Amino acid sequence: MVQSLSTAYRERLRSGEIKPDAAQAAAVEALARLESELNALAEPGFGFALFKKPKAPRGVYLWGPVGRGKSMLMDLFFDSAPVTRKRRVHFQAFMAEVHALVGEWRKGDAAARKARFGQTKGDDPIPPVAEYIAEQAKLLCFDELQVTDIADAMILGRLFEHLFERGVVLVATSNRPPDDLYKDGINRQLFLPFIALIQERLELVAVRGPSDYRLDRLRAARVYFTPLDAAAETGFDALWRDLLGGMEETGATLEVLGRQVRLPRAAGGLVRASFASLCATALGPQDYLAVAARFHTVFLEAVPVLGAERRNEARRFVDLIDSLYEAGARLVVLAAAEPDALYPAGDGAFEFERTASRLHEMRSADWLENARD
Template sequence: MLRLTNDVCPFRRCASWRFLATFVRPLERYQELVQSQELREDAHQQNIVGLLDELCIRLDNYTANGTPAASVSVFSKLFSQPSQTPAGPRGLYLHGSVGTGKTMLMDMFYCGTRVEKKRRCHFGAFMVDVHKRFKCAKDEFIQTSGEDRLRNFDALGQVADSIAEEAHLLCFDEFQVTDISNAMILRGLFTRLFDNGVVVFATSNRPPDDLYMNGLQRASFLPFIDVLKAHCDVASLNSGIDHRIVDMKGEPSVGAVYIVDDGNGSALKADDLFRKLCEEEGAAVEARTLYYLGREMAFPQACGGIVDVTYDDMCLQPRAAMDYLEMCAHFHTVIVRGIPEIGLGEKGSARFVKFIDTLYDNNVRLVMTASKPVKQLFSKNSITLSSREKAELEMLRDDLGLHEADLKTSLFTGEEELFSYLRAESRIRHMLTASYWSACLENNALLNPKLQRETAV
């Protein structure tokens, strides 16, 4: 049976510390938080919570009993009609703009749902894991049966079956499709998951019909949308309110954790903050290297769960999503120095957004020194291409057999990247607040017995 170790699995327990204690259905928990004034009352949001509550009831002690489809050729999988009869209860696809509370509601739902085999993860991390499993399955098959028989091997089906055995409920945060390699395998992967009775709850910034909008070879991706809508109800969370920003009004901000590099001792301020955090950590400052999956990542300065890094090292080096996930598994506080103005399409910008998303999704505290204030950190400039880059796009068009109009995709217009900028900016602003830091401290105390003992003292 194909499996990955816990060290590389993207699945995470519920990230929000408030919901760890007991199984409480979403509507009851939401009303408690509104009454305690931890949340601002939002009628539209409460209606969505009602849908989550109903889904919790349908999934009470749910066990998937779907039978994997018989092995068929890859060609048949690509062109067969999507199943219209779900093997399990219908899931939910929840979309909304930044700051509407999607991640919070997912945590609330996940921790209030009585399903023994359930997993919650960022969708990007999930797809990284899928590609690892896919390669592992093919390598194992080649070793046992030979490469000449690989054409008839359904590696994707085996990957889907292994995931379905581990999880009967999959919760995906930030469901988005920007990579053509992901776009081409999603239909086969999810069709098999649904045939196994797996239930999916996903949050996204886009409605299903807008996924992979204008992406390369999108016509081949469109059948996946039909599969998704055949197995998931669709709901919009858009109410015109960014709760991450609204809830910050009147709340004391941890202003010291975002230092604007004005040339007047900003580096000294960061050094001083690092020392104070290390004193609270009660550990020695030392260099540390993480080893995982044949990779390694070195940090000149670390102290217990605190690490001090630079933007250049995190975003201008060939970092992958797994690197950031590994950091989150070892550090609860990250200091990032030397962050420049982030321009659309510039080198390192996509990695920086992925870095912020990963820290936020794993409740990691963030300290930043940057060249601009938060509101000016992301430059929404359009992409300008050099003559060499334009020539490379022409070669790409010829290689793929595309027309000139096909190059006007989200890959080249920066539409997806601009959308991710808005999300990252909203998340950074939330990560600077006292409530975020307090929640992270509580979460670490619950999940880390050593810290829990120290906190109790």
């Protein structure tokens, strides 16, 4: 039998895994309300007949600073929700899928449209795309809903109008209240209907407790692990698991200049990658800017000692650190040596001094405190 959200949350409190938090308790109450409504509609069997009714249950929108437990609470709800067709997905990954589906509809002939969407007629891709998504999942759980791309902003209102009409229930986490989404964005007036839909169809809950639990964990742990031995690797792995807080590593794919950068170990705003995967492959500044924009915390492992014979890898590493630094991201490193000893001598060592200095700064308490959400 699936454990209820409230029971799962109480167990975490009893075990000491989490601490009592009034803001989290309000979020649990809202999510438990939705869970109860879904359960009631599921009796005696949940065959989605409920979604043929005029309105599906009201969803939930959890917003507040990072580290307050929003993703953890949504994960508990997702596990307990009595819905067979459900998806938990990072919002940016979902929008990448939407744009791909829109492209398929526009470029597809009748046969291709029929195969993918089960229909063929019409110039507007939004209704068939919404119907396709609604067939795949009647409950959508979005982590880190934020809108910075004008292409996303232009279609969200119409897309979710169709999804809600088809009975899709939405639960989302965000660092911003709805009124601040796509703030100061181009043609923002065209985005306002989506904000209105969120306010109408979702219960808004501020999760702004006094403790940033993620930052507390980072403060309590070192964020630069060296050398590359078993003890350092154990500490690095433990901190990664701790910050995940039970989130699944769903991975992420970034679209950069028409290319795809695949990051298999990602969850929400966290990503873990090796030096080899980011710096020993044909990536460049635009790729690193995309990583820095997408993730607030980057775990970088197996950073070797560098020299002139690895000049290209060192150059990429410099670009990566510059991008993360300028974006105000948090960085956790597992390296063969301290920053000053990563490029000890040879052509390029002088230029590397700035990178070493930035690595020192990014491990400081002040940096962790003031890094972006």
